[in-house]
Amino acid sequence: MKTLEIKGSLREKTGKKAARDIRNSEFVPCVMYGIDENIHFYIHKNIFPRLVYTSDAYLIKLDINGKQYDAILQEVQYHPITDSVQHADFVRVLEGKKVTIKIPVRLTGTSVGLKSGGKLRQRRRYMKVRGQVKDLPEYCDIDISNVDIGDFIKVGDLHYENLEILDPPRAMVVGVVSSRLVAKGLREPVAEEVEEEKVEEEVEGEEPEVEEEKSNE
Numbered sequence: 001m002k003t004l005e006i007k008g009s010l011r012e013k014t015g016k017k018a019a020r021d022i023r024n025s026e027f028v029p030c031v032m033y034g035i036d037e038n039i040h041f042y043i044h045k046n047i048f049p050r051l052v053y054t055s056d057a058y059l060i061k062l063d064i065n066g067k068q069y070d071a072i073l074q075e076v077q078y079h080p081i082t083d084s085v086q087h088a089d090f091v092r093v094l095e096g097k098k099v100t101i102k103i104p105v106r107l108t109g110t111s112v113g114l115k116s117g118g119k120l121r122q123r124r125r126y127m128k129v130r131g132q133v134k135d136l137p138e139y140c141d142i143d144i145s146n147v148d149i150g151d152f153i154k155v156g157d158l159h160y161e162n163l164e165i166l167d168p169p170r171a172m173v174v175g176v177v178s179s180r181l182v183a184k185g186l187r188e189p190v191a192e193e194v195e196e197e198k199v200e201e202e203v204e205g206e207e208p209e210v211e212e213e214k215s216n217e
Helices: 016-024 045-052 179-184 190-204
Strands: 002-010 027-033 038-044 058-064 067-078 085-092 098-108 119-122 126-132 140-143 152-154 172-177
Touching (some): 027 045, 027 067, 045 067, 098 172
Antiparallel strands (some): 002 038, 027 038, 058 067, 119 172
């Protein structure tokens, strides 16, 4: 798993006014949730494009006032008009403790269905997994060499050593459809997609794993 070093500074004050002053100084107020304590700090806004506008998942080496922590980015809040980053939540990573994170999907091989004129349909570009940091890969590799026209790989078909996949087992990840269906604007398989969308809505409504009271800044 890739790592990224970030330096931050502890916040002397919390609250809406203090957070606004931090943003006006081109920094972003943040909080890191931990086992025993939550740490409020801030980092420069220029760091976030590399964190959020990327297909990579990072283990973050946080240096806050000279003290080092391992963490992952949990959530980012954006301004509703400008889309600028307003607040970020991190989760501290401890040795021997499992974490939940989204890992990018990487397709390998050349599908026999594509060679026959089919069209690739990739429904998931990330997999939500749970495991220890030492076991987290940079990518969830999926070999599509044997995927023919009409074949689909679902979450339940995938297995990774020492990782638990948290996405719905019946959800489609990737498949190959007939070029005729694409030309007609049809979707396949309709029944599976309807069920998948229903399951995804339920999953997206779940609370995050770290159940700490979040800052309302």
